Amino acid sequence: MAAKTKAQDIIDNNAVAVFSKSYCPYCKATKQLLSEMGAKAYYIELDQVDDGAAIQDALEEMTHQRSVPNIFIDKKHIGGNSDLQGKKKQLPELLKAAQAV
Template sequence: MATIEIYTSPTCGYCHAAKRLLAQKGASYTEVDVVRDPSRRPEMMKRANGRHTVPQIFIDGRHVGGCDDLYALEEAGKLDPMLAGTAPA
């Protein structure tokens, strides 16, 4: 299985939608709440090439974007291989 990290905030509907999709896929993830730990926001922005909105999602260290990007990967049939750790880099 892939290593998944997701930067979130508790009141973000897109964060909840992204986590819901990952849960439906049976994928476990590490969640970083940038409201509870604001010192992690600059880290998120650096890793996400300046993006400052949440969620920001990383699969095996690769930035895949936000919620819409995650759902686009699902629609394109590319999410499952990424979650399985078998997608090309």
Template sequence: MGLVSSKKREVMTALKDTVNQMISSESVVIFSKTYCPYCKMAKEVFDKMQKKYKAIELDEMDDGDKIQDILGEMTGARSVPRVFVNGKCLGGGTDVKKLYECGDLAKKFES
């Protein structure tokens, strides 16, 4: 039994490293599901801003549920979307829309 849990822990650690690489690969990364209206809302915000983003569609991935578990551990919420700007989680679709509407989202891109 110890061998199985050890192997599972190794797989999850490797997957967590992959998630961190995904987050750092682009300035905007959206962990999403293709059918989710809140995911669509978040993408529309960045489309309006003409900001390029990388959408990672968890429902199209074999390990999407595991990635969602890892995002839950990292961000405190397992729901999608999980939106990252410059490596920091901004929350979900409603959070991003509120930041956009009050002008704070644009400030996240200023250096």
């Protein structure tokens, strides 16, 4: 339960929240794209925090997505890297609406 609360707090308190793993190539691609867009994003590396596995379980329960990256913009679940890359054209507007740039 604590993991779900922590995940929700991260989502609620950050315009862009990315649940990631440090070694994941899709996570790296997501971070690169958000960086190129000038996004102020909060990244949590689930493989580097003690409760990472529990947070990943909580995210799966919340979003029905187990994989990383698990991306939220303006408290809305975007999906993974391919979903984010597919929204490249709308991304500047999404980030502006979330006040993440």
